[in-house]
Amino acid sequence: MKKVKIIICLIALVVIGGLAFVIIKNINTEDKQTLDVSITDEQGKEAKLNLNSDKILVIYFSETGNTQKLAKLISDKVGGDFVRIETEKVYPEDYEKLVDDAKKEKDNNDRPKLKELNINLENYDIIFVGYPIWWYQMPMAMYTFFDNYDFANKTIIPFNTHEGSGSSGTYEDIQKLEPKAKVLEGLPIRGGDMTSDQSNKVDNWLKNLDI
Numbered sequence: 343m344k345k346v347k348i349i350i351c352l353i354a355l356v357v358i359g360g361l362a363f364v365i366i367k368n369i370n371t372e373d374k375q376t377l378d379v380s381i382t383d384e385q386g387k388e389a390k391l392n393l394n395s396d397k398i399l400v401i402y403f404s405e406t407g408n409t410q411k412l413a414k415l416i417s418d419k420v421g422g423d424f425v426r427i428e429t430e431k432v433y434p435e436d437y438e439k440l441v442d443d444a445k446k447e448k449d450n451n452d453r454p455k456l457k458e459l460n461i462n463l464e465n466y467d468i469i470f471v472g473y474p475i476w477w478y479q480m481p482m483a484m485y486t487f488f489d490n491y492d493f494a495n496k497t498i499i500p501f502n503t504h505e506g507s508g509s510s511g512t513y514e515d516i517q518k519l520e521p522k523a524k525v526l527e528g529l530p531i532r533g534g535d536m537t538s539d540q541s542n543k544v545d546n547w548l549k550n551l552d553i
């Protein structure tokens with residue numbers, strides 16, 4: 343009788359353990375957002391809108407894919423070149439660890455090194471620059487980016503994704519970092535909203551930019 347009880351307990355443990363594993367795995371995969379590997383850098387795209395210049399670059403930093411989606415949407419409308427900013431370091435895949443890591447970077451005023459960007463700013467008049475809000479400001483990688491390039495006499499058009507902080511004063515921060523650039527009104531969109539079509543919002547914003 344004792345043996346039977348032990349066997350029943352063992353079976354129950356295996357079943358419960360298996361169920362818990364499946365549940366945790368599903369939570370993780372459902373929560374995990376990643377960059378879309380099918381969205382790659384592009385060059386010389388035709389614009390779908392009438393713009394004053396065809397020397398256009400859309401460049402973005404994105405870790406969990408929301409800003410990437412927004413950047414692609416904008417780029418497909420304005421044409422030109424499309425480039426992703428990547429850091430040499432790999433950020434943690436685990437969301438909580440990523441949040442901690444980004445906080446440390448911010449507190450230390452770090453400038454994480456960027457992978458070589460294949461761009462020459464002389465080729466562009468208008469540069470759309472996208473990023474997520476991290477700890478109420480731009481990710482430190484964007485500070486490296488603005489340190490590395492001189493945007494004098496260029497038009498910068500920022501856009502960002504966030505989960506409640508809006509643009510968090512980052513458009514003003516960019517103007518301070520690049521005082522000789524003309525920084526136009528940016529577009530903040532909630533990251534969670536990127537699961538639905540944001541085309542109308544982007545179109546209205548672009549229409550009012552006068553570019």
Ligand SMILES: Cc1cc2nc3c(=O)[nH]c(=O)nc-3n(C[C@H](O)[C@H](O)[C@H](O)COP(=O)(O)O)c2cc1C
Binds near residue numbers: 444
């Ligand atoms: C490290 C970290 C810090 C964040 N800090 C903020 C914040 O201060 N305010 C906010 O509204 N959202 C914050 N978020 C949410 C992101 O801005 C939002 O999910 C964004 O869409 C992520 O963009 P991505 O998918 O392109 O990386 C933070 C996210 C991360 C990973």
